Amino acid sequence: xxxSEQKKQFQILNRRTFFLFIxxxxxxxxxxxxxxxxxxxxSKKYQTLSINNQINIEILYPVRGEILDRNNNILASxxxxxxLYIIPENTNNILKTLDNLDKVIxxxxxxxxxxIALSKKVKKFERIKIVENLDWxxxxxxxxxxxxLTGLNLIQDFQRTYPQKHFFSHILGYVNQPSITDLKLPFIxxxxxxDIGKTGLEKSFNEQLIGKAGKREIEVNASGRIIRxxxxxxxxxxxxxxxxxxxxxxxxxxQQLEKFxxxxxxxxDINAGHILSMVSIPTYDxxxxxxxxxxxxxxxxxNNSLSPLTNRTIQGLYAPGSTFKMxxxxxxxxxxxxxxxxxxxxxxxxDFGDRTYHCWKKNxxxxxxxxxxxxxxxxxxxxxxxxxxxxxRIAEVAKDFGLGQKYQINLENQKAGIIPTKKxxxxxxxxxxxxxxxxNAGIGQGYILTNPLQLAVMTARIASGGKIIKPSIIHNTVxxxxxxxxxxISSIKLIxxxxxxxxNEIKGTANKSKSHEFSFSGKTGTSQVKRISLIERESxxxxxxxxxxxxxxxxxxVGYMPxxxxxxxxxxxIEHGGSGASVAAPIAKNVFNFLxxxxx
Amino acid sequence: xNFKKITQINLFFIFIIILLGFIGVVALYSxxxxxxxxxxxxxxxxxxxxxxxxxxxxxxxxxxxxxxTYIFFVFCLLLLLSVEIIGxxxxxxxxWILFFGVSIQPSEIIKVAIVIxxxxxxxxxxxxxxxxxxxxxxxxxxxxxxxxxVLLQPDLGTALxxxxxxxxxxxxxxxxxxxxxxxxxxxIGLIPFLWSYIKPYQQKRILxxxxxxxxxxxxxxxxxxxKIALGSGGFLGKGFLGGTQSYxxxxxEKQTDFIFTLIxxxxxxxxxxxxxxxxxxxxLICFYISIKSIHIFGRILSLGIxxxxxxxxxxxxxxxIGLLPVIGIPLPLLSYGGTAMLSIMISFGLLLNxxxxxxxxxxxx
Numbered sequence: 001x002x003x004s005e006q007k008k009q010f011q012i013l014n015r016r017t018f019f020l021f022i023x024x025x026x027x028x029x030x031x032x033x034x035x036x037x038x039x040x041x042x043s044k045k046y047q048t049l050s051i052n053n054q055i056n057i058e059i060l061y062p063v064r065g066e067i068l069d070r071n072n073n074i075l076a077s078x079x080x081x082x083x084l085y086i087i088p089e090n091t092n093n094i095l096k097t098l099d100n101l102d103k104v105i106x107x108x109x110x111x112x113x114x115x116i117a118l119s120k121k122v123k124k125f126e127r128i129k130i131v132e133n134l135d136w137x138x139x140x141x142x143x144x145x146x147x148x149l150t151g152l153n154l155i156q157d158f159q160r161t162y163p164q165k166h167f168f169s170h171i172l173g174y175v176n177q178p179s180i181t182d183l184k185l186p187f188i189x190x191x192x193x194x195d196i197g198k199t200g201l202e203k204s205f206n207e208q209l210i211g212k213a214g215k216r217e218i219e220v221n222a223s224g225r226i227i228r229x230x231x232x233x234x235x236x237x238x239x240x241x242x243x244x245x246x247x248x249x250x251x252x253x254x255q256q257l258e259k260f261x262x263x264x265x266x267x268x269d270i271n272a273g274h275i276l277s278m279v280s281i282p283t284y285d286x287x288x289x290x291x292x293x294x295x296x297x298x299x300x301x302x303n304n305s306l307s308p309l310t311n312r313t314i315q316g317l318y319a320p321g322s323t324f325k326m327x328x329x330x331x332x333x334x335x336x337x338x339x340x341x342x343x344x345x346x347x348x349x350x351d352f353g354d355r356t357y358h359c360w361k362k363n364x365x366x367x368x369x370x371x372x373x374x375x376x377x378x379x380x381x382x383x384x385x386x387x388x389x390x391x392x393r394i395a396e397v398a399k400d401f402g403l404g405q406k407y408q409i410n411l412e413n414q415k416a417g418i419i420p421t422k423k424x425x426x427x428x429x430x431x432x433x434x435x436x437x438x439x440n441a442g443i444g445q446g447y448i449l450t451n452p453l454q455l456a457v458m459t460a461r462i463a464s465g466g467k468i469i470k471p472s473i474i475h476n477t478v479x480x481x482x483x484x485x486x487x488x489i490s491s492i493k494l495i496x497x498x499x500x501x502x503x504n505e506i507k508g509t510a511n512k513s514k515s516h517e518f519s520f521s522g523k524t525g526t527s528q529v530k531r532i533s534l535i536e537r538e539s540x541x542x543x544x545x546x547x548x549x550x551x552x553x554x555x556x557x558v559g560y561m562p563x564x565x566x567x568x569x570x571x572x573x574i575e576h577g578g579s580g581a582s583v584a585a586p587i588a589k590n591v592f593n594f595l596x597x598x599x600x
Numbered sequence: 601x602n603f604k605k606i607t608q609i610n611l612f613f614i615f616i617i618i619l620l621g622f623i624g625v626v627a628l629y630s631x632x633x634x635x636x637x638x639x640x641x642x643x644x645x646x647x648x649x650x651x652x653x654x655x656x657x658x659x660x661x662x663x664x665x666x667x668x669t670y671i672f673f674v675f676c677l678l679l680l681l682s683v684e685i686i687g688x689x690x691x692x693x694x695x696w697i698l699f700f701g702v703s704i705q706p707s708e709i710i711k712v713a714i715v716i717x718x719x720x721x722x723x724x725x726x727x728x729x730x731x732x733x734x735x736x737x738x739x740x741x742x743x744x745x746x747x748x749x750v751l752l753q754p755d756l757g758t759a760l761x762x763x764x765x766x767x768x769x770x771x772x773x774x775x776x777x778x779x780x781x782x783x784x785x786x787x788i789g790l791i792p793f794l795w796s797y798i799k800p801y802q803q804k805r806i807l808x809x810x811x812x813x814x815x816x817x818x819x820x821x822x823x824x825x826x827k828i829a830l831g832s833g834g835f836l837g838k839g840f841l842g843g844t845q846s847y848x849x850x851x852x853e854k855q856t857d858f859i860f861t862l863i864x865x866x867x868x869x870x871x872x873x874x875x876x877x878x879x880x881x882x883x884l885i886c887f888y889i890s891i892k893s894i895h896i897f898g899r900i901l902s903l904g905i906x907x908x909x910x911x912x913x914x915x916x917x918x919x920x921i922g923l924l925p926v927i928g929i930p931l932p933l934l935s936y937g938g939t940a941m942l943s944i945m946i947s948f949g950l951l952l953n954x955x956x957x958x959x960x961x962x963x964x965x
Binding site for chain 2 (some may be wrong): 005006008009010012013014016017019024027028030031032035036038039040041042045046049050051053054066112219220221227324543
């Protein structure tokens with residue numbers, strides 16, 4: 001009985017042991033399978049995660065390339081600046097260090113509290129920024145008091161600087177933090193805090209100037225502390241850009257403009273097409289835009305009605321006024337509409353259609369031929385001429401001489417201006433061209449709009465005898481050959497003669513600016529801003545009267561020097577400056593004098 | 601003491617234990633970034649001491665063990681209770697007690713006491729009486745008192761393993777299946793109550809276990825890092841001392857609960873499966889000794905010890921591979937920590953004792 005019971009008990013035990021064995025075996029199998037799943041099947045995934053865990057990639061930012069003028073004077077460069085950090089771990093006592101620092105640089109209470117609060121939040125070995133861009137005196141003070149300032153850390157950084165201040169701002173532009181759209185640019189990939197060019201050459205040459213980022217692979221542990229450096233690929237400094245501008249000339253032309261409210265000067269090297277100077281006023285200082293905080297400075301720029309951010313040489317559009325008369329004359333000669341000797345008697349006005357068209361000289365110039373009409377800038381002569389030539393032919397010649405187009409000079413937002421044609425008017429206004437509008441166009445008024453760079457190019461093309469000069473702002477020593485427009489050779493010769501007389505003969509509109517040191521040629525222009533009413537015209541001295549600044553005429557002068565084998569072309573525009581002869585021409589003379597003396 | 605019987609000690613079992621102990625030292629050397637301090641040396645010393653303790657227990661006359669079983673249990677229970685009282689008097693949860701200058705975790709020791717106590721109880725209980733409901737009372741008390749005390753500490757993982765261990769022994773002993781089903785149903789009914797009882801950090805642990813990727817820097821962090829370490833180890837591992845996850849401190853608790861992960865990272869799938877097989881062999885030997893034994897005390901005791909070891913192993917491994925929440929169960933002989941090793945070595949001593957005395961007809965005086 002007892003034996004059989006025990007036997008039964010052992011039977012149950014055996015059965016239960018077997019179940020237990022099966023149970024344990026299956027659970028072990030599940031664990032084995034799961035290990036297989038993690039360590040073999042998904043090993044790749046976890047390996048990647050493991051590497052991501054350990055290795056951080058630090059981007060090493062490149063130093064931005066410099067911008068130099070044609071004589072290697074620095075226009076845009078980088079200065080070392082120091083940012084001050086504190087590393088809580090390295091301080092004996094963070095409060096004490098901050099108190100000591102307070103004696104060197106003023107830290108306000110709020111700032112101190114923020115740093116301390118932050119030090120409690122971040123990891124002990126992490127850097128906390130205290131001040132950006134320390135100046136040299138503070139830097140020295142910190143160096144001297146080093147032993148009282150444990151845990152402080154100076155980190156070197158580079159900041160863009162423009163040593164020429166406001167003289168080059170329109171050309172160079174400025175740098176700033178990239179916007180979200182900028183960040184899509186391939187060359188700044190992965191450098192979200194890199195300053196990049198926002199306007200001007202800084203923007204156009206971003207790709208070359210930025211250089212190439214380097215990187216540092218560092219092994220970090222779970223708390224982010226750097227354990228060791230695995231590899232380092234240094235960054236590559238950006239390329240330097242050399243511009244064709246002459247720094248001295250630029251400063252001089254700027255000084256010439258300084259006394260006016262708004263205006264511009266463009267100086268071209270006729271042989272190479274190089275832009276030697278390009279000044280627009282009012283201007284701004286790129287350094288002040290970079291320097292943070294810059295809200296006040298931005299406000300002052302944006303609230304200025306003369307819009308200092310506008311580069312008038314390429315963005316300012318003006319009616320060319322009498323400087324356009326050469327184009328009309330060349331068109332008439334080229335199409336054989338007139339012989340060089342063709343003359344007209346100016347009575348001070350002509351009637352056309354239901355309107356009277358006045359000459360600027362109320363009593364008329366008398367008998368005028370092409371040369372004298374340009375020399376004395378006779379409006380009536382060109383009314384007659386434009387009537388004969390027609391607007392479409394004038395437009396064709398204007399375009400040949402570089403008006404109405406944009407140039408590849410690596411500066412953005414150029415304005416092409418308007419060279420009207422019959423087709424243009426139909427397309428733009430859906431109106432037919434009136435013959436009277438051709439008369440206005442003949443003296444550079446009406447629809448025609450040009451920018452100062454175009455006027456300089458036009459002048460250079462005339463001066464060169466008809467070469468298709470294309471301006472450039474990048475200095476390349478390889479001489480450029482511009483092709484010659486043969487169809488204009490003979491007509492240009494006549495015009496050149498006339499332009500010489502403008503300056504160098506009595507009665508020439510710019511004769512007062514004649515120089516005895518050198519010879520130059522040119523053409524004055526006075527671009528009408530407001531239509532002159534009949535009453536104003538009746539009054540004898542309407543041109544001399546004080547008119548509101550905004551309603552005054554623009555003063556223009558285009559010219560080249562020397563008159564024989566010309567080297568330089570210029571365009572001067574003084575907004576609301578009055579007459580070209582009395583305001584713009586003397587400036588051109590001064591600039592030419594500077595060029596004559598300095599031989600760029 | 602039967603020193604003569606030392607020749608009868610199961611050498612294969614001893615060999616595996618020494619091998620595991622050695623692997624433990626090696627792994628802790630790696631966990632110490634290639635240093636014997638702070639863990640490897642201590643681990644080796646402990647292993648050495650406890651190993652001799654194990655041999656001593658193996659050589660004790662089994663009659664004494666059988667005789668003093670209940671006293672041993674009560675002693676362990678008092679230890680556990682004292683921890684509880686100290687915990688209440690002191691501040692916060694306390695699991696440790698200083699015992700002869702060594703800090704002891706009674707909740708680990710009590711597991712062995714439960715196994716041996718139940719083995720004695722069922723040895724005495726004739727099979728025809730197992731069915732009586734009143735005979736469920738004693739085992740329930742033996743299991744539930746330690747369970748509740750440990751749960752109050754609070755140590756959910758150990759409490760659960762005590763409960764499961766007890767249930768398994770009852771199962772082995774022949775308690776009817778329907779009673780377990782009934783018990784399980786009651787337990788399921790108690791889950792909402794239990795949930796509201798456990799501490800918020802434990803609730804968090806269970807929730808983060810259910811979806812660790814949701815909160816990779818919080819509670820699920822350990823588990824994800826553990827999986828990364830294991831997975832990146834691949835088939836052959838990153839090599840000894842080559843575990844970047846543990847070296848760079850991504851792996852938490854690498855010397856205790858996550859020592860298996862460290863082995864998996866450095867020695868790969870080969871390493872982890874090898875460990876799994878070694879533990880499997882130990883359990884298999886337990887089964888072998890159990891079947892060999894001619895007395896019920898030895899049979900149940902061996903299987904109980906197998907279950908105890910098994911629960912340690914699967915809880916720890918399931919935890920590091922993400923089959924269970926992180927409940928803080930060490931891996932025997934490998935994890936750094938004295939009490940778990942002491943507990944497991946005592947149980948192995950008992951097992952070897954059963955092995956030596958497998959054919960002893962009469963085990964009571």
